[in-house]
Amino acid sequence: MGRCQAAKWNLLDASQLRKNFLKKGVTADTPLIVYSPDISAASRVAFAAYYLGVKNIKIIDGGQQAWKKAGLPLQKKSDQPKKVTDFGSNTVAHPEAYIKTPADLLQAEKKKPDLKLVSTRSWKEYIGDISGYSYIKEAGEPKGAIYGRVSKSSSDVAYLTNADGTIKDPKAELAYWAKKGITPDQEVVFYMWDRLAGLRSIFSRQGRGL
Secondary structure (H helix, E strand, O other): HHHHHOOOOOOHHHHHHHHHHHOOOOOOOOOOOOOOOOOOHHHHHHHHHHHOOOOOEEEEOHHHHHHHOOOOOOOOOOOOOOOOOOOOOOOOOOOHHHOOOHHHHHHHHOOOOOOOEEOOOOOHHHOOOOOOOOOOOOOOOOOOOOOOOOOOOOOOOOOOOOOOOOOOOHHHHHHHHOOOOOEEEEEEEEOOOOOOOOOOHHHHHHHHOO
């Protein structure tokens, strides 16, 4: 039950992702701007698009709340995009951006011993006090994982975002990460219990050019 529940949050296989984007009229050459109430859902969609090979992707800083705060109008209908059939490529453009299994991670660490494995989980999750999820009993972290000071719970990136959902100035977090050996020249693997949760920190990081 718990494993099945957790699997719901994993990235779909590339062929299914491609079909889903095509249904929404998105190809590798489509300029794509995504948003959500906070950065969580938007970053997941953005990563899936980046992974497949969409070349021009943006996330609205602050999401839907920023749009509303700016006094811009909202609509209550769903526009139906025109379905397309040719994504532009049948191969994944950035397979290196996604580590699918523990075996893949171990292989990556073997190839690059200086690889940094960074937990985006809360402190209580990191030290093993809680799992953070009602459907997961196990607690603790993979051996060698670094506490990234990203989240305060299993559903946020509170250390990276302001109260209004916009991305913080990264100076404080960069200084903390540097002390932990997490620097722009390093290969860094972010993770959370479910595979996609760590993507919020990846795109927060990339959004600041890190």
